[in-house]
Amino acid sequence: MDFRFTEEEVSFREEVRQWLKQEIPQRWTELDPGIWEETEESWALSRQFQRKLGQKGWLTPAYPKDYGGLELSHMKRLILAEELAYNRAPISIEVEITVNWVAPTIILFGTEKQKEDYVTRVAKGDIIFCLGYSEPNAGSDLAALQTRAVEVGDEYVINGQKTWCSYGHLADYCWLAARTDPDVPKHKGVSMFVVDMKTPGITVRPLINVLNRHSFNEVFFDDVRIPKENLVGQKNNGWYQLVIALDFERSSIGGPAANQRLIEELVHYAKETKRNGEPLADDPLIRNELANVAVENEVARMVCYRIAWMYSKGLHPSYESSMSMVFASEVLRHMANVGMRILGHYGELDRDSKWTIMNARIMRMCLSSLSIGVGGGSNEIQRNIIAMRGLGLPRQ
Numbered sequence: 001m002d003f004r005f006t007e008e009e010v011s012f013r014e015e016v017r018q019w020l021k022q023e024i025p026q027r028w029t030e031l032d033p034g035i036w037e038e039t040e041e042s043w044a045l046s047r048q049f050q051r052k053l054g055q056k057g058w059l060t061p062a063y064p065k066d067y068g069g070l071e072l073s074h075m076k077r078l079i080l081a082e083e084l085a086y087n088r089a090p091i092s093i094e095v096e097i098t099v100n101w102v103a104p105t106i107i108l109f110g111t112e113k114q115k116e117d118y119v120t121r122v123a124k125g126d127i128i129f130c131l132g133y134s135e136p137n138a139g140s141d142l143a144a145l146q147t148r149a150v151e152v153g154d155e156y157v158i159n160g161q162k163t164w165c166s167y168g169h170l171a172d173y174c175w176l177a178a179r180t181d182p183d184v185p186k187h188k189g190v191s192m193f194v195v196d197m198k199t200p201g202i203t204v205r206p207l208i209n210v211l212n213r214h215s216f217n218e219v220f221f222d223d224v225r226i227p228k229e230n231l232v233g234q235k236n237n238g239w240y241q242l243v244i245a246l247d248f249e250r251s252s253i254g255g256p257a258a259n260q261r262l263i264e265e266l267v268h269y270a271k272e273t274k275r276n277g278e279p280l281a282d283d284p285l286i287r288n289e290l291a292n293v294a295v296e297n298e299v300a301r302m303v304c305y306r307i308a309w310m311y312s313k314g315l316h317p318s319y320e321s322s323m324s325m326v327f328a329s330e331v332l333r334h335m336a337n338v339g340m341r342i343l344g345h346y347g348e349l350d351r352d353s354k355w356t357i358m359n360a361r362i363m364r365m366c367l368s369s370l371s372i373g374v375g376g377g378s379n380e381i382q383r384n385i386i387a388m389r390g391l392g393l394p395r396q
């Protein structure tokens with residue numbers, strides 16, 4: 001086993017770093033939006049940056065060339081993801097949703113026309129998807145979803161309600177799971193669709209998140225008519241496609257690099273700050289806590305490397321993605337709590353306070369980390385998947 005990157009990969013990392021130094025707008029750094037905190041201004045900057053990455057081919061580095069990719073290796077994709085995360089580039093979660101979760105599923109199951117229509121535009125950074133999965137009575141038990149899509153002539157007519165739809169108010173398209181056969185076992189009557197969010201009959205209502213920002217939405221579908229050709233893959237086989245899309249969602253690979261940056265900042269703070277006349281860096285409890293999160297983050301990084309390696313071998317991570325998601329989310333929560341303990345009461349202050357430290361990043365992370373082990377399926381559900389698919393334990 002050789003954990004080193006090749007010389008070519010090392011120089012690719014350097015090229016990415018240099019490029020990011022030039023291209024991350026100063027204004028983005030000033031705004032410093034954390035996860036789920038985008039504003040109109042930060043959203044516009046993120047969309048501009050997305051297009052820039054698209055022009056370079058770095059938005060979708062490992063996609064096939066036919067659909068706007070560069071066919072770079074998955075190790076280079078990992079390096080790019082790490083550098084974007086470490087350098088806090090203007091990439092928000094909507095880019096992850098679109099580029100790494102939805103479009104790869106369309107590449108696997110879509111028609112040639114759908115790949116040309118959607119995937120090539122994703123690669124250019126021109127369009128954004130939101131996810132229409134959860135419903136008021138279908139979250140962990142997603143297969144219980146009730147939104148109906150009924151075939152009428154050349155169209156499907158959609159009726160129902162989705163909830164927790166992140167960035168539904170800003171997305172161009174919805175990647176929608178709907179029931180196309182109510183008379184079969186629930187997993188067997190679901191299909192996947194691409195729905196233009198401007199279609200008449202769609203109503204989007206805001207839900208305010210724990211950070212007091214508008215990132216979620218309820219989305220209502222009232223007799224929404226879409227062309228039949230917007231069905232992706234086989235009718236009633238959507239559950240299988242949905243599970244694959246969820247595996248992509250759970251196999252995010254950049255997170256530990258973002259955490260690494262934060263650990264470095266906490267170490268710097270501990271070295272620079274005295275409490276009761278003593279440097280924080282001399283406090284054995286703080287040293288211990290920092291060492292613990294450093295170990296955990298390193299393990300999280302290795303789990304991500306395994307996922308990138310699996311993709312590079314043409315394998316599809318499934319329970320491995322769930323392992324990554326459970327572990328990464330718990331590392332993030334632990335790190336936020338450690339950060340809070342190090343910063344003490346200063347850590348609770350928001351950005352508008354003159355006493356705030358690290359731009360209130362730790363406090364914001366504490367709040368947003370609550371949601372990280374829920375979105376994409378809660379950690380309990382991930383553990384059920386690991387028990388079943390990974391350990392071969394019987395389905396309950």
Ligand SMILES: Cc1cc2nc3c(=O)[nH]c(=O)nc-3n(C[C@H](O)[C@H](O)[C@H](O)COP(=O)(O)OP(=O)(O)OC[C@H]3O[C@@H](n4cnc5c(N)ncnc54)[C@H](O)[C@@H]3O)c2cc1C
Nearest residue numbers: 131132133134139140164165166371374375376377378380
């Ligand atoms: C930040 C964030 C972003 C999101 N974005 C989107 C989005 O863009 N699109 C979208 O469709 N959805 C989105 N969601 C919704 C998310 O997928 C659901 O919240 C999640 O699947 C859990 O469903 P629920 O909220 O209905 O909770 P429930 O399913 O009601 O679960 C409640 C609790 O019961 C536990 N539980 C339920 N069933 C079991 C079981 N079988 N075994 C053990 N424990 C169980 C759960 O772990 C949880 O703790 C988002 C959620 C968050 C937090």
